Amino acid sequence: MLIKTGIPSPEEIVKVKPGQSRLAKGPVAMVECFQRIPCNPCATSCPAGAIEPFKNINDLPKLNTEKCTGCSACVSSCPGLAIFIIDETYSDKEAVVKMPYEYRPLPEVKSVVEVTNRAGKVVGTGVVIQVVNNKKQDKTAVVSVAVPKELSMEARSIQIRKESTPENTFICRCEEISLQEVREAIAKGYTDFNELKRKLRVGMGPCQGLTCRQLVLTELSMATGQLVEEINLTTFRPPTKPIKISVVAGDGNEK
Amino acid sequence: MKNKADVVIVGGGIHGQATAFNLAQKGVKNVVICEHKYIGYGATGRCAAGVREQFGLPLTIQLAKASMDVTANFKELYGYDIEYTPGGYLWLLYDHRDLELWRRNIQIQNSLDVKSFLLRVEEIRERYPYVNVNGVLAATMNPRDGYVNPFKVLYAYTEMCRHAGVEINTYTTVTDIKTKGGKIISVLTDKGEIETNTVVNCAGGFARRVGKMVGLDLPVKPQRHEMIVTEPVELFFPCMVITGPWYAFQTKPHGSILMGISLPEEPLFDDVDSLQPQSTWHFLEKVLKVAVEIMPVLRNVAVIRQWAGWYEMTPDAQQILGGVPELPGYYMSCGYSGHGFQLGHIAGKLLAELIVDSETSIDISKCDYGRFVRGELMPEPGVIG
Numbered sequence: 294m295l296i297k298t299g300i301p302s303p304e305e306i307v308k309v310k311p312g313q314s315r316l317a318k319g320p321v322a323m324v325e326c327f328q329r330i331p332c333n334p335c336a337t338s339c340p341a342g343a344i345e346p347f348k349n350i351n352d353l354p355k356l357n358t359e360k361c362t363g364c365s366a367c368v369s370s371c372p373g374l375a376i377f378i379i380d381e382t383y384s385d386k387e388a389v390v391k392m393p394y395e396y397r398p399l400p401e402v403k404s405v406v407e408v409t410n411r412a413g414k415v416v417g418t419g420v421v422i423q424v425v426n427n428k429k430q431d432k433t434a435v436v437s438v439a440v441p442k443e444l445s446m447e448a449r450s451i452q453i454r455k456e457s458t459p460e461n462t463f464i465c466r467c468e469e470i471s472l473q474e475v476r477e478a479i480a481k482g483y484t485d486f487n488e489l490k491r492k493l494r495v496g497m498g499p500c501q502g503l504t505c506r507q508l509v510l511t512e513l514s515m516a517t518g519q520l521v522e523e524i525n526l527t528t529f530r531p532p533t534k535p536i537k538i539s540v541v542a543g544d545g546n547e548k
Numbered sequence: 549m550k551n552k553a554d555v556v557i558v559g560g561g562i563h564g565q566a567t568a569f570n571l572a573q574k575g576v577k578n579v580v581i582c583e584h585k586y587i588g589y590g591a592t593g594r595c596a597a598g599v600r601e602q603f604g605l606p607l608t609i610q611l612a613k614a615s616m617d618v619t620a621n622f623k624e625l626y627g628y629d630i631e632y633t634p635g636g637y638l639w640l641l642y643d644h645r646d647l648e649l650w651r652r653n654i655q656i657q658n659s660l661d662v663k664s665f666l667l668r669v670e671e672i673r674e675r676y677p678y679v680n681v682n683g684v685l686a687a688t689m690n691p692r693d694g695y696v697n698p699f700k701v702l703y704a705y706t707e708m709c710r711h712a713g714v715e716i717n718t719y720t721t722v723t724d725i726k727t728k729g730g731k732i733i734s735v736l737t738d739k740g741e742i743e744t745n746t747v748v749n750c751a752g753g754f755a756r757r758v759g760k761m762v763g764l765d766l767p768v769k770p771q772r773h774e775m776i777v778t779e780p781v782e783l784f785f786p787c788m789v790i791t792g793p794w795y796a797f798q799t800k801p802h803g804s805i806l807m808g809i810s811l812p813e814e815p816l817f818d819d820v821d822s823l824q825p826q827s828t829w830h831f832l833e834k835v836l837k838v839a840v841e842i843m844p845v846l847r848n849v850a851v852i853r854q855w856a857g858w859y860e861m862t863p864d865a866q867q868i869l870g871g872v873p874e875l876p877g878y879y880m881s882c883g884y885s886g887h888g889f890q891l892g893h894i895a896g897k898l899l900a901e902l903i904v905d906s907e908t909s910i911d912i913s914k915c916d917y918g919r920f921v922r923g924e925l926m927p928e929p930g931v932i933g
Contacts (some may be wrong), residue, residue: 485586490697535850542836
């Protein structure tokens with residue numbers, strides 16, 4: 294199933310779950326990697342030699358749970374974000390799951406977050422107890438979340454925001470224009486796409502509307518009843534991608 | 549669309565809207581604006597939006613100062629933040645003739661209560677360390693000069709106009725003006741006819757066309773000018789840096805840097821349709837080569853957009869503002885030759901005074917169209933480009 298949906302099946306999970314006796318001893322890695330691809334940073338990053346060196350770079354990782362110290366070095370080194378540290382000894386009722394996290398903003402320590410399963414579905418709440426984001430993590434932070442013990446094999450990501458609202462939904466990411474601002478401007482009479490651009494700066498950022506153009510057009514269409522293809526577009530202006538001044542003009546030193 | 553109006557204004561840019569708003573404020577009930585595209589299509593929506601008092605002719609300085617009074621107090625007056633960023637125009641002077649000219653300009657400016665002054669090279673280096681002063685003799689500075697966000701100004705007027713009862717018709721092209729017995733009787737548009745005795749030509753780059761509709765051959769010729777804008781970077785220079793043809797400034801609070809250069813090789817056209825407002829690689833190279841020379845620190849900043857607009861040039865680089873004796877009821881506010889946006893507030897006010905009261909608080913009789921016929925040109929020396 295993973296190959297089609299990106300979500301591993303229960304049968305696959307069972308194969309990589311550390312044994313109950315190992316889990317009872319403290320933090321241990323769980324490597325949820327099921328696809329043979331040329332990738333081995335988990336093995337090369339493991340300071341304990343718990344992930345066996347690959348004979349073939351396409352091999353699936355083999356974890357020796359007895360050697361594993363639960364240090365989490367492999368968590369941020371895995372480009373597939375497929376490795377987690379499970380600590381079922383954290384407290385009587387809670388386990389800690391250390392997970393890779395690449396979204397921003399990072400959660401705050403002690404904040405209550407919604408915990409999601411491998412499919413992204415919210416399964417409960419947890420408390421962030423640690424966020425590690427140093428140079429070594431290379432922007433893949435390791436977030437430790439305390440969750441009810443029964444969720445230790447379910448909790449694999451978190452959501453900071455409870456729900457998306459027009460205020461917190463960005464339509465134009467470059468200029469940080471929210472859906473709410475777009476709707477308010479349209480309601481105020483800025484129903485021309487060109488006027489809306491100049492009024493709000495939607496599409497004026499580095500991506501020049503590549504991301505937001507369609508979204509704004511859809512909003513306009515829904516508000517005015519005009520078909521998207523009938524709305525006058527803004528002028529497509531060069532350069533297609535941002536270009537450094539020195540690329541065109543040199544650095545000003547040559548004569 | 550109304551089929552009867554007290555005043556029909558051709559053009560929905562800063563001049564059309566400021567005139568309409570001031571007319572409405574003076575109690576004129578039926579003001580109609582016809583804009584052939586959307587609000588912001590023309591020069592207003594494409595301009596650099598610099599605002600300054602540093603000019604050379606007493607009349608221009610007087611108008612610029614009066615307009616600056618509105619710019620600097622826009623929020624208090626009307627409640628809209630137009631992102632006015634005073635920081636001064638730092639006008640770098642490279643030759644002795646220019647230095648002498650600007651010494652004189654500064655004297656005239658000071659006599660009109662504009663607080664401009666000359667900076668020595670050491671002072672420039674100290675205050676603006678990122679500016680390369682190689683070859684610079686001195687620079688002028690007037691701290692009140694600066695820039696605004698043209699869209700904020702324009703749409704503030706749009707909202708104020710609509711609130712005051714002005715009808716703004718977008719995508720409405722004026723095709724002809726009907727006269728009878730030396731009087732205007734109506735305006736023809738592609739959406740229908742509007743009966744009126746009063747028409748204001750605020751058509752910017754299309755002003756010549758709107759002049760021809762009543763038999764006037766206005767010497768207003770658009771010339772392409774281009775600009776670029778960079779990604780936003782940390783705020784580090786507060787002023788507009790100008791060499792004459794080249795200029796750069798950083799918008800606040802956004803942080804992007806705008807730059808342009810006037811290219812003498814750009815021809816003058818009859819109207820914008822023949823000019824083709826398109827970006828060129830030629831301009832990009834020219835503007836950026838000066839940029840890395842004058843402000844080398846800019847070399848690592850990325851350009852994100854380039855666009856073209858136009859100056860509407862007259863033979864003396866000055867506006868046509870006022871009526872014509874041959875045709876009562878026909879007024880013009882056009883031909884601003886690249887410094888029109890900043891004069892919008894005052895031009896709209898004066899034109900509304902002229903239309904309603906037949907006299908103006910600042911004497912603009914010399915800005916009339918007739919000066920070209922009489923040969924009484926009044927060239928403005930302080931033009932960028």
